[in-house]
Amino acid sequence: DFQLTQSPSSLSASVGDRVTITCRAGQAINIYLNWYQQKPGNAPNLLIYAASTLQTGVPSRFSGSRSGTDFTLTISSLQPEDFATYFCQQSYTTPHTFGQGTKLEMK
Amino acid sequence: QVQLQQSGPRLVKPSETLSLSCSVSGGSISSHYWSWIRQSAGKGLEWIGRAAPSGDIIYNPSLTSRVTMSVDTSKNQLSLKLSSVTAADTAIYYCARDLRGGGGEWPDWGQGTLVTVS
Numbered sequence: 482d483f484q485l486t487q488s489p490s491s492l493s494a495s496v497g498d499r500v501t502i503t504c505r506a507g508q509a510i511n512i513y514l515n516w517y518q519q520k521p522g523n524a525p526n527l528l529i530y531a532a533s534t535l536q537t538g539v540p541s542r543f544s545g546s547r548s549g550t551d552f553t554l555t556i557s558s559l560q561p562e563d564f565a566t567y568f569c570q571q572s573y574t575t576p577h578t579f580g581q582g583t584k585l586e587m588k
Numbered sequence: 589q590v591q592l593q594q595s596g597p598r599l600v601k602p603s604e605t606l607s608l609s610c611s612v613s614g615g616s617i618s619s620h621y622w623s624w625i626r627q628s629a630g631k632g633l634e635w636i637g638r639a640a641p642s643g644d645i646i647y648n649p650s651l652t653s654r655v656t657m658s659v660d661t662s663k664n665q666l667s668l669k670l671s672s673v674t675a676a677d678t679a680i681y682y683c684a685r686d687l688r689g690g691g692g693e694w695p696d697w698g699q700g701t702l703v704t705v706s
Contacts, residue, residue: 515693524697525633536687536695564637568633572692577623578646579633 483508483571485564487580496517498559502583504569506550511571514552516545519582521567529573559585590615592683592698600705606673610666610683610698617664621686623694624657624668624706628679639666640690673705 484507485529485531494500504514512532517525527536532552542557556563569580596608610622624636637647639659648657656669666683680702684694 493601511602513692523695524684524700527687527693527695530691570633570692575635575638575646575692577635577692578651579635583631 482576483510483574483578485514485569485571485580486566486576487569487583489583489588490581491584492588494559496559496561496586497584500556500559500563500585501571502554502567502585504552504554504580506552506571509550510571510573512547513571514545514547514574516543516554517568517570518563518565519568525568528567590685590696592625592696593662594681594683594698594701596701596702596703600673600677600703601700602606602674602705605704606668606670606677606681606703608668608681608683608701610668612666612685616661616702617659617666618661619645620631620689622659622666623684623686625682625684625694626679627682627700628676630676631679634679636668638672638686638690646688646694666695675705677703678705679703 492514516529519525522542532547544555565572567583591613594613600606619649627633639645649701654671658667680700685696687693
């Protein structure tokens with residue numbers, strides 16, 4: 482299975498901060514990397530697909546980028562509703578696999 | 589917008605079969621690819637398998653010996669069966685719709701069903 486390593490596993494930040502979460506793929510996966518946000522009691526919510534394409538309805542403060550097998554999710558200016566857990570997921574091949582998650586907490 | 593409503597028992601005994609359904613509204617089940625995904629404290633998020641409009645179904649190799657997915661176009665409903673369950677199968681189970689033809693990106697999810705094996 483394709484391994485995805487997310488970092489950090491947890492992160493403390495304040496409203497207005499710029500936040501970056503990284504996901505490293507164990508092998509080349511082209512652009513087939515997606516990002517989800519999950520809040521307690523809810524299903525994951527697709528934010529970005531194909532490394533950098535913003536899903537419809539997602540605020541523009543979220544962005545994604547790729548450098549080789551390293552992928553980054555950036556939140557340009559944290560809002561109160563952004564405190565949640567974030568997951569990366571590869572759709573390059575089956576079985577599709579997920580990163581272990583990054584919990585973003587309020588400082 | 590497509591909506592997914594899950595149903596099924598929340599408590600299953602060890603060695604028995606877990607059975608869940610996912611009813612689709614706001615769109616035809618025949619027009620999309622569908623996946624089942626589960627989430628547990630121990631293993632995180634795990635993709636279980638995918639059903640194509642053609643009827644082709646692929647499973648995660650880690651579960652293929654125990655899992656059966658099916659699509660009922662007359663009811664616009666998906667189903668999942670997982671046999672010989674153990675405590676390790678305790679998880680929240682989700683159905684989800686693919687964004688684009690089997691691409692493996694999921695914009696629409698069911699509400700999730702916490703299934704406990706005990």
